[in-house]
Amino acid sequence: NAGVTQTPKFRILKIGQSMTLQCTQDMNHNYMYWYRQDPGMGLKLIYYSVGAGITDKGEVPNGYNVSRSTTEDFPLRLELAAPSQTSVYFCASSYSLYNEQFFGPGTRLTVL
């Protein structure tokens, strides 16, 4: 099992550009999450999904969008990138709501 995979590993964007961060899990988990991690701060939840076709906002959703068409994939879309979106983004999945989450390796995004 590959677990949770994320692409790309690194990306540099110009202000105003858009991009999609990809996330795939092969554990057949219904629950998937997107977090951002900023220096000196705890991870913050951006969006989450409880199953295919069902998504909801987390703590810091502004500037992002998600979709969940399959159990395996949970892409995160950045529209009109801003410097404040410079961060490391982690995707995670879990078997149920209160079980441990399995994290991907992260995407380091810089917006200049």
Next chain:
Amino acid sequence: EDQVTQSPEALRLQEGESSSLNCSYTVSGLRGLFWYRQDPGKGPEFLFTLYSAGEEKEKERLKATLTKKESFLHITAPKPEDSATYLCVHRGGYQKVTFGTGTKLQVIP
């Protein structure tokens, strides 16, 4: 304000020198207290879940304990490979999840 506070922020130990990391929280409605390990440039890796006060979990040189408002991660006779950042996570109701900022542990040979 809901907070998870970890202390110390950084800890430097000699190999074999036991110590404890602290996680205190003001968030209500605990549905699970999680500990993760994070190595530089990688995603967090799950270590333990604690659900109720008095519960303890052990794995190799690590032991996690939970009281009503804090959790401790005890490291016994650490080795250099235990060097990492240790994250504490409070899981509340539904999608209420609060991460601490972590304790960066360095174990010197």
